[in-house]
Amino acid sequence: MTLSKRIPTDGGPGFGHNPFASLSGEGLPAAAPGLPPGSEPPPKPANKNRGRVDILRVKAGRGGKTVTVVKNFVGIGQPEKERLAKAMQRACGTGGTVKDGQIEIQGDKRAEVARILTEANFRPVFAGG
Numbered sequence: 001m002t003l004s005k006r007i008p009t010d011g012g013p014g015f016g017h018n019p020f021a022s023l024s025g026e027g028l029p030a031a032a033p034g035l036p037p038g039s040e041p042p043p044k045p046a047n048k049n050r051g052r053v054d055i056l057r058v059k060a061g062r063g064g065k066t067v068t069v070v071k072n073f074v075g076i077g078q079p080e081k082e083r084l085a086k087a088m089q090r091a092c093g094t095g096g097t098v099k100d101g102q103i104e105i106q107g108d109k110r111a112e113v114a115r116i117l118t119e120a121n122f123r124p125v126f127a128g129g
Contacts, residue, residue, distance in 0.1 A: 053117055054127040055110050068110055070103040088116050
């Protein structure tokens with residue numbers, strides 16, 4: 001006895017069958033006002049305050065050069081710190097790096113750095129001198 005392993009290609013009896021046709025919308029929440037049926041509501045806004053970060057102006061151990069250091073980040077990883085550093089470098093027109101979990105920007109650029117951090121929902125605080 002041999003079994004045929006052919007798959008029918010004529011559409012078969014269940015070709016137009018909708019498995020959801022027998023379901024009802026009873027007990028489901030109503031769609032948000034102003035949205036077309038079947039669409040999802042927009043995502044909730046990001047966390048309003050992502051925590052305090054300290055902005056310091058540092059000259060010690062840098063050959064007399066001033067560097068703006070941003071530290072005390074909580075809950076963000078290295079890739080996001082690198083993205084923030086890149087945005088700060090572009091806005092300030094200077095170089096910078098991420099070192100030891102801190103962002104270092106060349107020059108005294110505390111105001112520009114604070115603006116970028118505020119836009120990213122951080123609470124910048126000027127610390128030190």
